[in-house]
Amino acid sequence: MSSEAFRAGDRPVRISVQIAPQHLPIAELRDAAVHAEDLGVDMVMNWDHFYPLSGDPDGLHFEAWTQLAQWAEATERVELGPLVNCNSYRNPNLQADMARTVDHISGGRFVFGTGSGWAQRDYDEYGYPFGTVGSRLDALAHDLPIVRDRWTRLNPAPVRRIPILIGGAGEQKTLRIVAEHADIWHSFVAPDELGRKLDVLQRHAETVGRDVADIEIGNELRGADDAKAAALFDAGVRLFTIGVSGPEIDWAPVERWVRWRDAKNG
Template structure:
């Protein structure tokens, strides 16, 4: 089993976030670090501060040297995929090939209403998402991309310079929808970040993913399966590590530890020590 961390860019300061990521970069056990792609906080005062995720990734790519980085996950509704592809290629260059490109269909009604961003009905949103992923892959891997879809149209479009990773930075698709999300995972993803409540929940969805992979002729072993485990600041590390052990037994490949809000770098060493026995699971 492998491990990453996730920090919440809400109600906090840049130095606090930066220092945690730099500390995680020095701990070999943590292979990746993640933020989120929102413009409003998700907890507490929703009128409070929240840093933009992708500009933060660019700065964190420069501040770190080893750890992989990504947004968990980028809402396709927020940016034209050609714009996102250029952002991703640039950050992959800055990080020297450490970007994981997390994407999802998007869901936050409050943000969309506030900014005048259309949030289509669910079926249309996933149609748009499917097109967007294909646009991303084309621009990040091909010299030119021509695409004729309902939502996106490209004509001999270029994205230069390309990122370091070939054919493109790994695509991470987040979600749990058994039909549209898992089909998209089977078609295009190198990692599936499952939104689940328990190992039993994950096992059921994994079985559905195997079916979707069979339908499109994809080897499921090519897809890293990840979940998130929240560390409750009142309970401490112990209960979270117990949850990780249960996911390890269920066969999850990668666990992202959601750190307590405004966690200090000092939490990372004891967390790594507690997780190390599970690393070989």
């Protein structure tokens, strides 16, 4: 699969910052989102977990969706959303309503990033059935049409057609869900493996009657050098995500990759 099959060359490079909602007070996390916007990033995201994923496992941590509402009020330009919402934690109709509400708070800047979930501690501590990888993916496939249908029936409707971002790289189920529902596919797939994944995504898109060129390809830049970024770009990636976390956020990589984006976009 060449990147041209995804019309990647027609898309500008975009930079997203995932600010981990951990190890900082809520006011400082708000300030971090505003600062990321001031640095010129295109999107600000968090994650949907209940406990820190690095550092002290019982350290400071905040819930994703209420934090996104705070960010929607505090920012003016950036798109925002979860990377990614856990489909297991909330009824799909509720997910749709929450997304619509944050979309209105932000003035139409919300991106519905979602996935099937994986962090067992979240499930155990909050009383959700963990199931299996397969059962969680089946639930995501079942629930996404419900989310989309609810958006058509809410009053008021979302400000815009809310983009759907789906995370994950499983070839049998996840990429089939991506082909059917996603506007953005996010993964951590290495550059030398991305071509095969895009071939699989193309086949799934043909099966469901979807134009795969409509899907923006996203990947992770944390710890990447120029060579890896260039390889991801050549493979068709146009949305590049940088993860940052407290207690001391290092903004230098964000500033660096924003400059790289600007050079790429001319």
